[in-house]
Amino acid sequence: METFDVIVIGAGHNGLAAAAALGARGKRVCVLERSAGVGGMADGRLAHLVYNLSEAERRRLGVHLSEVDTVSLARDGRHVAIRGGSAAYADGGAHPDAAAYAALHARLVRFAGVLAHLAEAPPPGFEGGLTSLEGLREIARLGKVGLGLKRLGKAEMREFLRVVLSNAFDTVLDEIGDGPLAGALTADAVRGAWAGPRSPGTVFSLMYRLGQGGRVFRAEGSMGAVAAAYAEKARAAGCDIRVGVPVARVVVEDDRAVGVELEGGVRIAAQAVLSSAGPLQTMLLAGVAHFDVEAARRARGMRAKGSAAKVNFALSGRPLFTGLSEAQHGARLVVAPSAAAVEQSFNPAKYGELPKAPVLEMVLEDGRLSVIATHVPYEGWTDARRAALGALVAETVEAYAPGFASLVTGTEVLTPADIAAMTGAPGGHWHHAEMGLDQVLTLRPIAGNARYRLAVGGLYLCGASAHPGGDVTGLPGRNAAGQVLADGVL
Incomplete structure (x- = not known):
C-alpha cells in the first residue's frame, strides 16, 4: 500500500495551495483529483478574472497579472469606466457622481482593510489558552483589527458598525444616484450569492470583495495559467498530483483518518487527509456515523445555493x-444598468425562473466571450432551458454589441448544477458557501468546525467552504495546512 504524510482530495487552487505549503515543509503529499485537470473553480471554463488577490500571493504565484478596468455598460451609450475609486464616462467625460463614488469606495476599502487581517490566518479560537504561543498570536491578530478600528476614529467606527450589517442597495444609493455606476457596485456585492442588493449583510459581501482594494486582474494566457501556477508550486514542493482519480471514501480507523480508498478499491495510506469538498460531502466520504447528529445537521443546513451560471461563446470574430x-x-464588461435592475434580476430566481434582464460580467478572450450570468436558479435545468439561457445572454450582449449573434459559432452553458458536478463545489456556489455574516469567521463553514478540523482526527477541510471563503486567494488551503502543522498530527 502506498503511504504519504498527507492526502489532499481535490486539485482546486485551495487544495493545491495546501499541498504546496505542506510540501514546502518536507511532507510527502499526494493530491487526488477526480476530473481530468487541475484548477477547480479557477479553471478557465469557469473563471476569467482574479479578484481580491494580495500582492504577496501575486508574487508567490509568479503569473503575469494585468490590472483591468471595469466598464459598466449603458443602453444609451453613456458607459461608465471604473478603476478602483475613480469613475468617468467611457468617452472621457466627467461623471456627476465621481466625487461621491470615490469617497464611498475609499470608505468601504478602509473598512475592508480592517477585516482583511482576519482572513490571513485561521479564525480565533484561543484553544491553547491566552498565554500559549498560538494564543498570543491570535491576540496580536485581533489587536491589529482593534487598532484598525481605533484608527478609523469614533465617527468612522460608528459608520462601520452601522453599514457592515446593512444592505448594499441602500448603502450605495445613499451616496450616489442609481444607474450603471451603482449597478456595477451592487452587482459586485451579490456576485455568486443567493441574494439581491436589498438583502441584509450584502455590504459585508462587498467589503470582502474589496479586501485587497477592489483591484481586478487578468492573467496572461487566461485563468488556465493561474491554475497551472498553483499546480507548479505544488509539484516544485515535491507533491504528487494525480488527475482522473476519484476518491470513493476516507478510511477511518479508531476515529482517525488513515487514508483513502479510490473508486477502483485501491487504498492509499496517510497520517492526515485534507478535503477541498464541503463539510457535508467530506462527512459522507468518511461516513456520517463518525459524526454527531448536530454536526451533520449543521453541515446539511449550510447555505450554499449557487446562483451564477457560466456561458462561453465561441466566436468567429x-x-x-x-x-x-x-x-x-x-x-471587465458589466451589464448592470442600475441597482434596481440588479435587485429585479434576483426576484425570478426565488421562484426558479430565469431573469428577464440578466446581470452579466463579461471578458473578451481570443476567439471567445466569457460570461458570468448572475441570479439563475439551481434546480430545474433541461437542455431546452440551457439553450434558453444561452439565447437570453446572447440577446443581452447583442443590445450592446450589434452583430454579436452572427459571430457566435458555439455556446456552452454551465449551470450551478453543472458547476457542482464538475468541481464538487457545494450547490455549485461560486464561494462553496454563502459569505453571509452567519457563515464567516468562527461560523464558517458551520459552528464547531471553524478551524478546518472535523470531528474525525486527522481530517481537515481546505476548500473555499472553510475560512476565509471564496475567490482565488489560496488562503483556505494555506490556513488549513498551517492548522495541520500546528496540531502536530504529522
Whole structure:
C-alpha cells in the first residue's frame, strides 16, 4: 500500500495551495483529483478574472497579472469606466457622481482593510489558552483589527458598525444616484450569492470583495495559467498530483483518518487527509456515523445555493461594443444598468425562473466571450432551458454589441448544477458557501468546525467552504495546512 504524510482530495487552487505549503515543509503529499485537470473553480471554463488577490500571493504565484478596468455598460451609450475609486464616462467625460463614488469606495476599502487581517490566518479560537504561543498570536491578530478600528476614529467606527450589517442597495444609493455606476457596485456585492442588493449583510459581501482594494486582474494566457501556477508550486514542493482519480471514501480507523480508498478499491495510506469538498460531502466520504447528529445537521443546513451560471461563446470574430475604445474592449464588461435592475434580476430566481434582464460580467478572450450570468436558479435545468439561457445572454450582449449573434459559432452553458458536478463545489456556489455574516469567521463553514478540523482526527477541510471563503486567494488551503502543522498530527 502506498503511504504519504498527507492526502489532499481535490486539485482546486485551495487544495493545491495546501499541498504546496505542506510540501514546502518536507511532507510527502499526494493530491487526488477526480476530473481530468487541475484548477477547480479557477479553471478557465469557469473563471476569467482574479479578484481580491494580495500582492504577496501575486508574487508567490509568479503569473503575469494585468490590472483591468471595469466598464459598466449603458443602453444609451453613456458607459461608465471604473478603476478602483475613480469613475468617468467611457468617452472621457466627467461623471456627476465621481466625487461621491470615490469617497464611498475609499470608505468601504478602509473598512475592508480592517477585516482583511482576519482572513490571513485561521479564525480565533484561543484553544491553547491566552498565554500559549498560538494564543498570543491570535491576540496580536485581533489587536491589529482593534487598532484598525481605533484608527478609523469614533465617527468612522460608528459608520462601520452601522453599514457592515446593512444592505448594499441602500448603502450605495445613499451616496450616489442609481444607474450603471451603482449597478456595477451592487452587482459586485451579490456576485455568486443567493441574494439581491436589498438583502441584509450584502455590504459585508462587498467589503470582502474589496479586501485587497477592489483591484481586478487578468492573467496572461487566461485563468488556465493561474491554475497551472498553483499546480507548479505544488509539484516544485515535491507533491504528487494525480488527475482522473476519484476518491470513493476516507478510511477511518479508531476515529482517525488513515487514508483513502479510490473508486477502483485501491487504498492509499496517510497520517492526515485534507478535503477541498464541503463539510457535508467530506462527512459522507468518511461516513456520517463518525459524526454527531448536530454536526451533520449543521453541515446539511449550510447555505450554499449557487446562483451564477457560466456561458462561453465561441466566436468567429471580435465583437464591437458600441461606444467603447479598442482598449476598453479588454476591460471587465458589466451589464448592470442600475441597482434596481440588479435587485429585479434576483426576484425570478426565488421562484426558479430565469431573469428577464440578466446581470452579466463579461471578458473578451481570443476567439471567445466569457460570461458570468448572475441570479439563475439551481434546480430545474433541461437542455431546452440551457439553450434558453444561452439565447437570453446572447440577446443581452447583442443590445450592446450589434452583430454579436452572427459571430457566435458555439455556446456552452454551465449551470450551478453543472458547476457542482464538475468541481464538487457545494450547490455549485461560486464561494462553496454563502459569505453571509452567519457563515464567516468562527461560523464558517458551520459552528464547531471553524478551524478546518472535523470531528474525525486527522481530517481537515481546505476548500473555499472553510475560512476565509471564496475567490482565488489560496488562503483556505494555506490556513488549513498551517492548522495541520500546528496540531502536530504529522
